[in-house]
Amino acid sequence: MTQYIIRRLLQFIPVTIFATLIVYWLVFSMPGDPIRALSGDRPMPEAQVEAIREQYNLNDPFLVQYAKYMWGVFTQGDFGTTFQGRPVLDIIQQTLPTTLTLAAFAFVFQGIIGIIAGILSGVYKDRFIDRLVQVSTVVVVALPTLAIAFLLQLVFGLNLGLFPIAGIQQGLVSYILPAIALGAVSTAMIARMLRSELIEALQSDYVRTATAKGLKRGRVIGRHGLRNSLIPVVTFMGADLATMMGGTIVVESIFNIPGLGGQIFRSIQAQEGTVVVGIVTLLVLFYVTLNLLVDLLYAVLDPRIRYD
Amino acid sequence: MNNRTSIRTASLAVAASAALVLSACGGNGDDDENGNGNGDNGNGEAAETGGTLSIANTEPQNFMPGNSSEVGGSKMLEQLFTGLTGVDYETYEVVPGVAESWEANDDATVWTFELRDDWTFHNGDEITAQTFVDTFNWVVDPENGQQNADFYDVFLGYEDVVEGNADELEGVTAVDDYTLEIELNEPFSPLPMMLSYTGFYPVPQEAFDDPDAFEQSPIGNGEYQMDGEWEHDVQVAMDRWEDWPGESQGGPDRIEWRLYADMETAYLDVQAGELDLLDTVPAPQYGDYEASFPENHAIFETSSFEYLGFPLYQEEFEDPDIRQALSMAIDREQIIESIYHGLRTPATGPIPPMLAEYREDKCDACEYDPDTAAELYEAAGGPSELTIYFNSGAGHEEWVESISNMWQEHLPIDDIEFQSLEFAQYLDLHDDEQIDGPFRLGWSTSYPNAQYTMEPIYTTGVSSNYTHFNNEEFDDLIAQANAETDEDAATELYQQAEDLLLEEMPIIPLWYGQSVMVHTDAIDNDSLLMDYRGFTRVEQVTVLED
Numbered sequence A: 001m002t003q004y005i006i007r008r009l010l011q012f013i014p015v016t017i018f019a020t021l022i023v024y025w026l027v028f029s030m031p032g033d034p035i036r037a038l039s040g041d042r043p044m045p046e047a048q049v050e051a052i053r054e055q056y057n058l059n060d061p062f063l064v065q066y067a068k069y070m071w072g073v074f075t076q077g078d079f080g081t082t083f084q085g086r087p088v089l090d091i092i093q094q095t096l097p098t099t100l101t102l103a104a105f106a107f108v109f110q111g112i113i114g115i116i117a118g119i120l121s122g123v124y125k126d127r128f129i130d131r132l133v134q135v136s137t138v139v140v141v142a143l144p145t146l147a148i149a150f151l152l153q154l155v156f157g158l159n160l161g162l163f164p165i166a167g168i169q170q171g172l173v174s175y176i177l178p179a180i181a182l183g184a185v186s187t188a189m190i191a192r193m194l195r196s197e198l199i200e201a202l203q204s205d206y207v208r209t210a211t212a213k214g215l216k217r218g219r220v221i222g223r224h225g226l227r228n229s230l231i232p233v234v235t236f237m238g239a240d241l242a243t244m245m246g247g248t249i250v251v252e253s254i255f256n257i258p259g260l261g262g263q264i265f266r267s268i269q270a271q272e273g274t275v276v277v278g279i280v281t282l283l284v285l286f287y288v289t290l291n292l293l294v295d296l297l298y299a300v301l302d303p304r305i306r307y308d
Numbered sequence B: 001m002n003n004r005t006s007i008r009t010a011s012l013a014v015a016a017s018a019a020l021v022l023s024a025c026g027g028n029g030d031d032d033e034n035g036n037g038n039g040d041n042g043n044g045e046a047a048e049t050g051g052t053l054s055i056a057n058t059e060p061q062n063f064m065p066g067n068s069s070e071v072g073g074s075k076m077l078e079q080l081f082t083g084l085t086g087v088d089y090e091t092y093e094v095v096p097g098v099a100e101s102w103e104a105n106d107d108a109t110v111w112t113f114e115l116r117d118d119w120t121f122h123n124g125d126e127i128t129a130q131t132f133v134d135t136f137n138w139v140v141d142p143e144n145g146q147q148n149a150d151f152y153d154v155f156l157g158y159e160d161v162v163e164g165n166a167d168e169l170e171g172v173t174a175v176d177d178y179t180l181e182i183e184l185n186e187p188f189s190p191l192p193m194m195l196s197y198t199g200f201y202p203v204p205q206e207a208f209d210d211p212d213a214f215e216q217s218p219i220g221n222g223e224y225q226m227d228g229e230w231e232h233d234v235q236v237a238m239d240r241w242e243d244w245p246g247e248s249q250g251g252p253d254r255i256e257w258r259l260y261a262d263m264e265t266a267y268l269d270v271q272a273g274e275l276d277l278l279d280t281v282p283a284p285q286y287g288d289y290e291a292s293f294p295e296n297h298a299i300f301e302t303s304s305f306e307y308l309g310f311p312l313y314q315e316e317f318e319d320p321d322i323r324q325a326l327s328m329a330i331d332r333e334q335i336i337e338s339i340y341h342g343l344r345t346p347a348t349g350p351i352p353p354m355l356a357e358y359r360e361d362k363c364d365a366c367e368y369d370p371d372t373a374a375e376l377y378e379a380a381g382g383p384s385e386l387t388i389y390f391n392s393g394a395g396h397e398e399w400v401e402s403i404s405n406m407w408q409e410h411l412p413i414d415d416i417e418f419q420s421l422e423f424a425q426y427l428d429l430h431d432d433e434q435i436d437g438p439f440r441l442g443w444s445t446s447y448p449n450a451q452y453t454m455e456p457i458y459t460t461g462v463s464s465n466y467t468h469f470n471n472e473e474f475d476d477l478i479a480q481a482n483a484e485t486d487e488d489a490a491t492e493l494y495q496q497a498e499d500l501l502l503e504e505m506p507i508i509p510l511w512y513g514q515s516v517m518v519h520t521d522a523i524d525n526d527s528l529l530m531d532y533r534g535f536t537r538v539e540q541v542t543v544l545e546d
Helices: A002-028 A034-038 A046-055 A062-076 A088-123 A128-142 A145-159 A171-202 A205-212 A217-254 A260-269 A273-301 B002-010 B012-026 B031-039 B043-048 B071-080 B129-140 B147-152 B158-162 B205-209 B211-216 B263-271 B320-328 B332-340 B370-380 B397-410 B423-431 B450-458 B472-483 B487-504
Strands: B052-057 B085-088 B093-096 B099-104 B110-115 B172-176 B179-183 B224-226 B235-240 B254-259 B297-309 B344-346 B385-391 B415-421 B439-443 B507-519
Touching (some): A034 A046, A046 B147, A062 A273, A088 A128, A088 A260, A145 B263, A171 A217, A205 A217, A217 A260, B052 B071, B052 B263, B129 B147, B129 B172, B205 B211, B263 B507, B320 B487, B320 B507, B332 B344, B332 B397, B385 B397, B397 B415, B472 B487
Parallel strands (some): B052 B254, B385 B415
Antiparallel strands (some): B085 B093, B110 B179, B235 B254, B344 B507
16 A cells, blocks of 8 residues: 555656646747737837846746756745746745635535435436436536536626625635536536446345345445445546636636636736746646545445555 | 816715715824815815725736836826826826926926925835936846836936946936936937836835835835735725825725726626726627616726738838728728727827827828728729738737728728737737738827827837838927927927828727726716726725715
8 A cells, every 4th residue: 555655656756747848848839929928019128028038047948948947846946936026836825725715615515416416316216306417417517617607607696696796805605606616517427427326336236135135225325326336426526626727717717716727827828837837737746646545545435446 | 177077076075974984983183184185176175085996907917117017007006106297187287296396408308307305105215316316227227127118218328227338327317305307318308298107106225125025015105005915816905195295186095906807707796786996898798888887887088099000011011002092991980880889989090089189180091981992002003912910819800800891892802811819929920020911009108198109109110110110201200399398389290290100101090999987886977087098097086985
C-alpha cells in the first residue's frame, strides 16, 4: 500500500512537467505580442515595452523562459507576477478558497441529490418517481451549463428574489445558485449512472442470495446493491471534481464570483503565461491527487481490490 | 444645461433628509469645511452630500496613475487623486486643481504653475512643487514601465530620460515650494488641459518605495480615499475625504465600485436592487432597458470614436477619391438603427460632439450618397476585391458585415473578405505593414481638447498613426494650433486641420459612442452626468436612500 502510494506520487513529477510544458508552450505560441496589446490602440513607448519584456524574460527563447519560470516555482515558490506586477501566488491564494468553496457546494449538492435520485429511480424502477428522474435528467443533461446558470439567475435570483444574483458579498448563501448550476449536469449523470448500476446489481445473484437469506430489503439494497453500484459513481465524482474546474470558468463569470476559473480565462486572453501556468500547475497537482484518492477509495468499497 | 440644473435643485429637498441623518451620524468637525466648498453653488447644495453609491466597474489592469490607461482603473483613480488642473464637466474648460493659476511665455514653451499651499495626501504628506517633479520623473523613467510615459513627450528632456542619458526631466523644475515650471520641446497650448489627465496625478513617496503595495491601496489627494484594500474582482470601496481642499460637488459619502467580469450580471443586479448604478449597459440589453427601467435610465454621448482606417502604404488606396467613395457608400444611420438600437452618434470627423471645436456639417463624404460614391469609385478605379480587418471578440462582426454588404451593393466590388484577429495579433500586423484593406480602430479622448483627437493619430510618424498618413500641411496646422495661445484662433486652426483630414480621408469616420445608464430608485436621475471619457461623474451623483 505504502509502496503503491509512493509510486503514484513519483508519477506526479513527469505529469507535472509535461502538462506545464505544454501549457507554457501553448501560451507562448499564441500569435501577437501580449505587451503590445496591453495598452490598446495607443502604443506604449518602446523603452517601456522593452523594460516589461525584459522583466518577464519575454526576450528569451521558449525553453529558457520555461526553465527560468519553473526554477523559480520549485526553488523559491515564486510563481511569477502578472504583467501588472501582482504575484501569481497572491492571485491563487485569493481565488482558490472561493473556487474550492464553490466546488465543495457543487460536489455536496450533486452527491446528495444525484445519489438520492439514483437510488429512488433504481429501486422504484418504471414507477412514477423513476420516470420523473429519467425525464428531468435528460432535460438537464441536454441544457448547456450556460443556460442553466441564466435560468437559475433569472428565476430564483431576479423573479423570486430568494438568492443573490451575483457576487459573494452575502456570504455562503451566494454560492447556492452557482453551485447548482455547476453541479447540475453531473447530478443528472450520477443519478442515471447509479440507476442503471443499481438495477443491474439488484438483479444479480448475490442480491438474490441476500434476499433469500431473509435480509431486510433496506439492508439488501444498502449493503449489497448500493455498495457495488457506487464504485463507478465514485470514480465519476472524483474525476468530475477535477473537471469541474473547467465549468467554473463559465459559472464564475455569469455569477461574478472572483475565483480561479474566471482568472484563468482572463489570463489566457491576456496571454499571461505565468498566471496560466501557475494555475495549471496547481490544477494538475489537484487532478492527480484526486485520482490517487479515488483509486485508494476503491479498496474501501470493494475489498477485493489490492494495490500491491 | 439650464434645464438640467433646475431639475437638480428641485430634487435637493429629498436628498437633504437622507444626508442630514448621515451627517448627524458622522458628527465630525469637518462638516464646516465641506459646507464652505458647496456654499459657492447655493445654500442647499451642502445637504446633497451623503449616502453610499454602489456602481458597477471592471477589474482594473493597473491602479497606479502613471500606469493606468484603461477605463476600469482610471475611473476610480480620478476620485482618489486631484491633478494640477481639472476639467469642468459642463463646459469642458480647464479649471484649477492643486495649481491655482498658471501662465505661459509668449510662444507657450515655458509654463509656470502656482500651487496652493494647503494640499496634502490622504496620509498627511504635504504636496509641493517637488512632489510633481518627483512624480513626473518617476513616471517617465523606463525602468518603472509606466504606460502613460509618452504623454510627457513634449516635456524638455523626455528623450534623454527615455534613452537612459539622463535621470531627470530637464524641463521640470521646482522654482520654490509652490511654483512649478515646465519647459517644453515645442509650443503646446493644450498643456494645462493635458495635465488634468490621469498620468499626471501626483503620488506620494510610498508609491516609489513599493509600487506594488501602493497599488493595493493607493494614497492620493482626491475627494475620496480608499477604505481598505483593492479586493480583486470583488470591489474597491472609498470614503469621502473630509479634509479635501478642493471644491466638493456634493455626492455620496461612500462609493463602492463593484467589479464585474460581465456587465450582463451587473444589469440583473440593478434589476434586483443589489446594485445602485450601471453606467455601461451591455449591447445585448439595448433592446430591454427601456422596458425594464422606464424611468431609471439615462443616455449620454461619449468621445469614443470608431473608424475604418486605410493602409495608405498600399497602392490601391492612394487616391482620396476611392477613400471618399467608400465612406459615402455607408449608411451610418441605418447601421446604428438596426444594430445599435440607435445608440451611436454618426461621426462627421475625429472631433467628438462634446468638444467646443465640434461642428456638425463639415464632412460631405460622411453623408450617405451611393450614386456619387459609385461614380467616384468607378472613375478612380477602386479595387474590385477588398479585405476588411478588425479585432475579434469585441462585437464588430455585425456592423462590418453590414458595411461590406453596402459596399458590394453600391460599388463595383465583387468580393469582400473579413480578417478578424485577436487584438495582439492585429496590432502586430499593423506594425509589420501587412494590412491591405480598410481596418477598424477606435480612439477615446483622454483629455478634452481637439489636439488630442488628431495629433497622436494623424501627424507624420507618430506611434498611433496606423494609416501612415503623411501630410505636411496637416502637420503644420496642428503645430500652429498647438502654438496658438489665443483660444479662438487655436480652435479655428484645429478645425482647418480637421477639414483637411476629411478631404484627404485617411480614415472613414463611423460613429461616436453612447452609453446607457440604468439605476435603482436610490439614485436621483437628474444628478447623473457622464463625461467625454464615458466616466460617470460619481462625485456629483445624488443618493436618495440607502
